[in-house]
Amino acid sequence: MLHGHMSYGRGDAHDMPRSVQTIEPQTPLYTSGPQGPLDSHPISPDNSVLGGANSISGSKRIYPFPYSDPGTPGITKSGDFSKEYGYGSVAWKERVDSWKSKQEKLQMTTTEGVIPSSGSKGDSVDDSGMDGADVSLMDEARQPLSRKVNIASSLINPYRMVIVLRLVVLGFFFRYRILNPVPNAFGLWLTSIVCEIWFAFSWILDQFPKWFPINRETYLDRLSLRYEREGEPSHLAAVDVFVSTVDPMKEPPLVTANTVLSILAVDYPVDKVSCYVSDDGAAMLTFEALSETSEFARKWVPFCKNFNIEPRAPEVYFAQKIDYLKDKVQPNFVKERRAMKREYEEFKVRINALVAKAQKVPDEGWIMQDGTPWPGNNTRDHPGMIQVFLGHSGGLDSDGNELPRLVYVSREKRPGFNHHKKAGAMNALVRVSAVLTNAPYFLNLDCDHYINNSKALREAMCFMMDPTVGPKVCYVQFPQRFDGIDLHDRYANRNTVFFDINMKGLDGVQGPVYVGTGCCFRRQALYGYDPPIQPKKPSMACDCLPGWLCGPRHSKKKSGKSKKTEQKKQPPVRTDSTVPIFNLEDIEEGMEGYDDDKSLMMSKKNFEKRFGQSPVFLASTLLEEGGVPPSASPAGLLKEAIHVISCGYEDKTDWGLEIGWIYGSVTEDILTGFKMHARGWRSVYCMPRRPAFKGSAPINLSDRLNQVLRWALGSVEIFLSRHCPLWYGYGGRLKFLERFAYINTIVYPLTSIPLLVYCTLPAICLLTGKFIIPTISNIASLWFLGLFLSIIATGVLEMRWSGVGIEEWWRNEQFWVIGGVSAHLFAVIQGFLKVLAGIDTNFTVTSKGSDDQDQFAELYLFKWTSLLIPPTTLLVINLVGVVAGISDAISSGYSSWGPLFGKLFFAFWVIVHLYPFLKGLMGRQNRTPTIVIVWSVLLASIFSLLWVRIDPFLIRATGPDQKLCGINC
Numbered sequence: 001m002l003h004g005h006m007s008y009g010r011g012d013a014h015d016m017p018r019s020v021q022t023i024e025p026q027t028p029l030y031t032s033g034p035q036g037p038l039d040s041h042p043i044s045p046d047n048s049v050l051g052g053a054n055s056i057s058g059s060k061r062i063y064p065f066p067y068s069d070p071g072t073p074g075i076t077k078s079g080d081f082s083k084e085y086g087y088g089s090v091a092w093k094e095r096v097d098s099w100k101s102k103q104e105k106l107q108m109t110t111t112e113g114v115i116p117s118s119g120s121k122g123d124s125v126d127d128s129g130m131d132g133a134d135v136s137l138m139d140e141a142r143q144p145l146s147r148k149v150n151i152a153s154s155l156i157n158p159y160r161m162v163i164v165l166r167l168v169v170l171g172f173f174f175r176y177r178i179l180n181p182v183p184n185a186f187g188l189w190l191t192s193i194v195c196e197i198w199f200a201f202s203w204i205l206d207q208f209p210k211w212f213p214i215n216r217e218t219y220l221d222r223l224s225l226r227y228e229r230e231g232e233p234s235h236l237a238a239v240d241v242f243v244s245t246v247d248p249m250k251e252p253p254l255v256t257a258n259t260v261l262s263i264l265a266v267d268y269p270v271d272k273v274s275c276y277v278s279d280d281g282a283a284m285l286t287f288e289a290l291s292e293t294s295e296f297a298r299k300w301v302p303f304c305k306n307f308n309i310e311p312r313a314p315e316v317y318f319a320q321k322i323d324y325l326k327d328k329v330q331p332n333f334v335k336e337r338r339a340m341k342r343e344y345e346e347f348k349v350r351i352n353a354l355v356a357k358a359q360k361v362p363d364e365g366w367i368m369q370d371g372t373p374w375p376g377n378n379t380r381d382h383p384g385m386i387q388v389f390l391g392h393s394g395g396l397d398s399d400g401n402e403l404p405r406l407v408y409v410s411r412e413k414r415p416g417f418n419h420h421k422k423a424g425a426m427n428a429l430v431r432v433s434a435v436l437t438n439a440p441y442f443l444n445l446d447c448d449h450y451i452n453n454s455k456a457l458r459e460a461m462c463f464m465m466d467p468t469v470g471p472k473v474c475y476v477q478f479p480q481r482f483d484g485i486d487l488h489d490r491y492a493n494r495n496t497v498f499f500d501i502n503m504k505g506l507d508g509v510q511g512p513v514y515v516g517t518g519c520c521f522r523r524q525a526l527y528g529y530d531p532p533i534q535p536k537k538p539s540m541a542c543d544c545l546p547g548w549l550c551g552p553r554h555s556k557k558k559s560g561k562s563k564k565t566e567q568k569k570q571p572p573v574r575t576d577s578t579v580p581i582f583n584l585e586d587i588e589e590g591m592e593g594y595d596d597d598k599s600l601m602m603s604k605k606n607f608e609k610r611f612g613q614s615p616v617f618l619a620s621t622l623l624e625e626g627g628v629p630p631s632a633s634p635a636g637l638l639k640e641a642i643h644v645i646s647c648g649y650e651d652k653t654d655w656g657l658e659i660g661w662i663y664g665s666v667t668e669d670i671l672t673g674f675k676m677h678a679r680g681w682r683s684v685y686c687m688p689r690r691p692a693f694k695g696s697a698p699i700n701l702s703d704r705l706n707q708v709l710r711w712a713l714g715s716v717e718i719f720l721s722r723h724c725p726l727w728y729g730y731g732g733r734l735k736f737l738e739r740f741a742y743i744n745t746i747v748y749p750l751t752s753i754p755l756l757v758y759c760t761l762p763a764i765c766l767l768t769g770k771f772i773i774p775t776i777s778n779i780a781s782l783w784f785l786g787l788f789l790s791i792i793a794t795g796v797l798e799m800r801w802s803g804v805g806i807e808e809w810w811r812n813e814q815f816w817v818i819g820g821v822s823a824h825l826f827a828v829i830q831g832f833l834k835v836l837a838g839i840d841t842n843f844t845v846t847s848k849g850s851d852d853q854d855q856f857a858e859l860y861l862f863k864w865t866s867l868l869i870p871p872t873t874l875l876v877i878n879l880v881g882v883v884a885g886i887s888d889a890i891s892s893g894y895s896s897w898g899p900l901f902g903k904l905f906f907a908f909w910v911i912v913h914l915y916p917f918l919k920g921l922m923g924r925q926n927r928t929p930t931i932v933i934v935w936s937v938l939l940a941s942i943f944s945l946l947w948v949r950i951d952p953f954l955i956r957a958t959g960p961d962q963k964l965c966g967i968n969c
């Protein structure tokens with residue numbers, strides 16, 4: 001979008017004055033991209049952006065510049081620069097004028113009954129220059145870009161009926177259970193009932209948000225008809241893609257490189273795509289690998305586009321074991337592919353060499369190619385670094401076409417600042433991208449999640465750029481799909497029950513939760529604005545207005561209140577989420593009184609309090625169609641970009657509290673999405689047939705448990721925060737069932753406590769000879785049977801409408817128990833410790849293996865972690881219980897087999913659920929670290945002995961010497 005021939009506006013050039021819309025031809029934003037290998041361009045300190053514009057355009061590339069501010073460290077005043085086009089400048093007034101005139105124009109068009117155009121998209125289709133032949137195409141282009149596909153009623157209605165039935169049976173079941181205590185094991189009975197009530201409650205939380213599942217269908221051809229007309233520049237909206245990476249040892253550069261390559265080769269106009277890589281590890285390895293990647297992209301991208309290959313991540317593409325000649329017709333394909341494969345292998349060797357070199361840090365720290373020390377040598381104390389590769393004037397690809405921009409960003413790190421992990425990194429990217437490219441949408445990807453479907457961005461735009469659906473949508477979430485998972489998915493890494501059942505259900509309510517990756521956002525939604533309120537009468541002409549500007553206008557009367565609510569300094573236990581935290585008046589104030597300096601100052605102050613003190617950034621937030629002002633000088637922009645990633649930038653602002661990625665949880669994703677839903681936004685779940693993105697998952701037991709531990713810990717953090725969905729955002733626009741789902745995602749770790757207790761009960765019963773249920777009557781056994789059957793039936797019907805297979809479903813059940821009694825339990829403990837003792841939680845990144853030799857060696861990898869203790873103990877005591885129970889029955893004759901059966905059934909239930917865990921414990925060579933065995937046997941035997949001796953559940957009325965021992969007596 002920074003290219004000369006492109007105009008920013010969609011449609012008429014006089015929609016907005018040139019100063020805002022049209023980018024001056026040949027404006028060089030950056031002169032970037034090495035023309036040759038890294039060492040051919042010695043770095044001189046003068047290349048730093050502080051050297052001024054000349055030094056930038058003069059040098060062949062911009063090197064990461066340790067930004068040393070001549071004035072006050074931390075906050076930088078941009079001086080003259082802000083006068084150029086910042087807040088309060090002449091350009092500012094122009095922008096405000098243009099905004100006003102555009103608004104009037106839009107209002108006119110709608111009242112005249114011309115096509116209501118898309119919310120934030122100014123105009124979607126304009127009629128100028130259309131002749132008769134185009135009319136039918138136009139009709140097609142006016143069709144919606146997507147469609148809701150309801151699940152067939154023959155599939156969904158039986159499902160709903162069974163749910164109701166299950167609820168009824170559950171009622172009777174509890175009636176029976178409560179009215180029939182077990183006299184000689186009252187404690188056991190009570191404990192079990194309490195657990196069962198909790199399970200029922202958590203089932204309800206999980207079940208009801210799945211009441212209205214939907215599918216969606218997109219029409220990419222209509223999107224193209226509407227926004228990409230023959231002979232005209234594309235009118236698709238620009239998208240900034242964010243990639244986060246932190247540790248090149250756990251997240252190999254080759255993995256990140258593949259992700260970046262898939263982004264650069266995406267099927268989207270090159271000038272509308274920019275890729276920002278956040279390096280939280282400040283690793284020179286990542287930087288150099290990215291530099292190599294940008295060079296390789298010059299050959300890779302044209303290859304992908306010429307031959308239309310999928311996926312566009314080379315590692316996966318070349319590893320595919322399918323007929324790669326299928327539907328390929330160009331005669332030179334085979335030759336080119338062979339050449340490309342060779343090129344990729346050479347690229348891989350270069351990356352491997354970089355990795356090998358990076359294994360040992362030299363004593364003097366890393367030195368860049370030009371001999372200057374790498375600014376990130378101290379990863380916890382280093383300046384912000386930005387490097388732009390490729391893009392406009394960054395050199396062309398091997399076919400002579402431009403490439404999308406690629407930007408390396410490593411935010412400043414200083415001791416004594418809370419960097420807020422991934423959330424902090426993403427907020428830094430939000431600001432850098434606002435300053436440099438300011439696309440109205442951005443896509444967030446983890447470094448291992450490559451684009452698997454090159455049309456992914458278009459899929460997202462089918463929702464975002466749809467005039468009716470779009471304006472209300474804060475993000476489009478895609479399901480996470482994975483490569484390299486073991487055949488039977490032992491630890492339920494695929495998570496299909498969540499991605500294919502729960503998320504589809506939520507899509508029918510208010511939209512899927514945000515899961516951290518594979519999600520395309522509307523920039524304005526993350527800036528904390530409210531969604532547009534749909535007018536009751538069409539004459540309100542509000543559809544055409546940019547959504548975020550519309551919302552506040554309708555809630556004008558509340559705005560006085562909002563100014564108080566938004567003061568987050570007072571504990572906002574009950575924040576009224578309907579109240580926009582910003583409203584139009586702030587902007588209007590600035591407009592109406594722009595001759596009145598005072599009111600301008602006022603609104604500027606308010607704005608700065610929210611977004612921080614960057615005039616360029618503030619100005620960018622007002623360009624709801626994105627883009628950067630044409631007057632901006634590249635040097636100034638880069639300087640400002642460095643400013644917005646400085647440590648102190650977020651001090652006393654709303655970043656992480658009300659805007660951007662929200663801080664306070666290691667599952668920043670859930671919290672961030674929740675915040676937007678609470679404001680009334682809706683999200684959309686998009687599942688193209690060819691998965692849009694694919695990533696990797698930890699397939700060995702210990703890593704998987706640690707990942708689940710982090711997720712559960714994040715939930716507990718939210719539970720204990722002011723954003724707890726149990727109390728946050730009432731009276732707002734958060735739908736009831738959506739809240740249910742959010743409550744479910746934050747209370748599930750608590751289920752670990754009743755689960756752990758419940759799983760020990762069968763063992764206790766077997767060892768003591770007691771049972772949680774009294775001798776059962778025929779009627780009563782009906783309730784048990786009924787409950788059991790209705791559980792099975794809901795499962796079966798759920799699998800039928802969702803297409804999830806039985807194995808996946810069963811793995812999910814098993815892992816629910818395994819994770820429940822280990823990771824979730826630890827998460828609850830750690831979470832409460834954090835609150836009570838102030839022990840901070842950390843983000844343990846999962847390693848993304850890149851070695852293709854023996855994938856499944858990983859599965860059998862065993863790493864000791866204390867998470868293994870509780871499930872192992874449970875397994876052992878239940879196994880001991882089974883043995884004890886059977887031997888007891890053998891010695892006491894036939895009559896005891898009847899009651900034993902029930903107990904054995906429960907013990908069996910525990911053991912089969914923990915079976916994958918047992919397998920993982922055994923490893924490949926059946927070698928389990930002795931420590932686990934020792935601990936578990938110890939705990940299990942102490943435990944069994946204790947229960948047998950003390951037997952607290954026994955009512956002692958029958959005499960003290962009776963039943964001292966449950967085993968073999």
Ligand SMILES: O=c1ccn([C@@H]2O[C@H](COP(=O)(O)OP(=O)(O)O[C@H]3O[C@H](CO)[C@@H](O)[C@H](O)[C@H]3O)[C@@H](O)[C@H]2O)c(=O)[nH]1
Nearest residue numbers: 244245246280421422425446447516517666667843845846
């Ligand atoms: O300080 C940090 C820590 C992590 N990350 C990045 O966060 C991402 C997620 O890390 P990963 O270890 O792969 O976690 P997963 O459990 O696989 O990730 C899921 O869950 C996380 C929340 O716990 C989300 O942040 C992720 O987006 C989501 O894919 C990676 O790209 C990291 O580079 C950072 O940028 N900075």
Ligand SMILES: [Mn+2]
Nearest residue numbers: 446448696846
């Ligand atoms: Mn991951």
